[in-house]
Amino acid sequence: MSTFSIKDLETITGIKAHTLRIWEQRYNLIEPKRTSTNIRYYTDDDLRFILNVSILNNSGIKISEIAGMKAEDIREKVVSLSENSTSFSAQVKSLSKAMFALDEAEFNRILADSILRSGLEDTMIHLVFPFLHQIGVLWVTGAIHPAHEHFITNLIRQKLFVAIDAQTGNTREKGKKFLLFLPEGEPHEIGLLFANYMLRKRGHAVVYLGQNLPFEDLRHVFNFYEPEYVVSVLTSGMNPEEVQDFVDRIALSWPKAQILLTGYLVVTHPGLKVPEKVQVIKSVEEMRQAIDGL
Structure with missing residues (x-):
């Protein structure tokens, strides 16, 4: 069983710690447990309950009304809202609840409903990536375990693999040639899988090399395939100087190709010098716009 501080609950649910304490005192909504040294903590069940309360409260239901509902009624109302809600923020919280419960069926249901309603691309941009950003925050604060992250990312990867496979044979005659890879x-x-999907859906030819590729191997594939565009994502594993070295090296190695780079390390790099043939993509939506503009 995991335990959470009130600060963890604030980070995960978006409800201020001060508000949580008021709800505890005024409505007896939730009762924290205490350690032997009288430090308050919350359990997995408490977290799921507060996430449900947050979803209902954000949908316009007053906290006094929620406090009068039975736990089962709260759960049923949340499921109903999730099935009918067009609010991505509410669905992000529902995904978080499914993640903490390791509930694969519920996670897949939420994604499937969103894809049916909004399409895969908008679901990824407005639901999945904001959710992944929240996971990153929770990881930094220590509020989630590695198992939670692996559980979720593997489910999302499975969805993308299926969507990518469905684009087989979709390459159009005037499509561009792309090479996609992640550095060592x-x-x-x-992020790179999603770019792969968007490119293939629009009829472009893609060679996808995946994770952890040594630069010399990349050089060999590039010289053989001769892509017009190269796409990569830099999220972790490099300091700012190494990022600059990578950008310079890839630009010098293939001056005829257009390089599209995205990810936290390039977007937030202080003083990154961007060569002429390199374009920094600042968001997933901007990546979609860049692809649509080809």
């Missing part, structure tokens, strides 16, 4: 030490693949 970069494990975060979902």
Whole structure:
């Protein structure tokens, strides 16, 4: 069983610690446990309950009304809202609840409903990536375990693999040639997989090399395939100087190709010098716009 501080609950649910204390005192909404040294803590069940309360409260239901509901009624109302809600913020919280419960069926249901309603691309941009950003915050604060992250990222990767496979044979005659890869030490693949899907859906030819590719291997594939565009994502594993060296090296190695780079390390790099043939993509939506503009 995991335990959470009131600060953890604030980070995960978005409800201020001060508000949580008021709810505890005024409505007896939740009762924290105490350690032997009288430090308050919350359990997995408490977290799921507060996430449910947050979803209902954000949907316009007063906290006094929620406090009068039975726990089962609260759960049923949340499921109903999730099934009918067009609010991505509410769905992000529902995904968080499914993640903490390791509930694969519920996670897949939420994604499937969103994809049916909004399409895969908007679901990824407005639901999945904001959710992944929240996971990153929770990881930094120590509020989630590695198992939670692996559980979720593997489910999302499975969805993208299926969507990518469905684009087989979709390459159009005038499509551009793309080479997609992640450099050595970069494990975060979902952003690149999504770019792979968007490119194939629009009829472009893609060679996808995946994670952890040594530069010399990349050089060999590039010289053989001769892509017009190269796409990579830098999220972790490099300091600012190494990022600059990577950008310079890839630009010098293939001056005829257009290089599209994205990810936290390039977007937030202080004083990154961007060569002429390199374009820094600042968001997933901007990546979609860049692809649509080809």
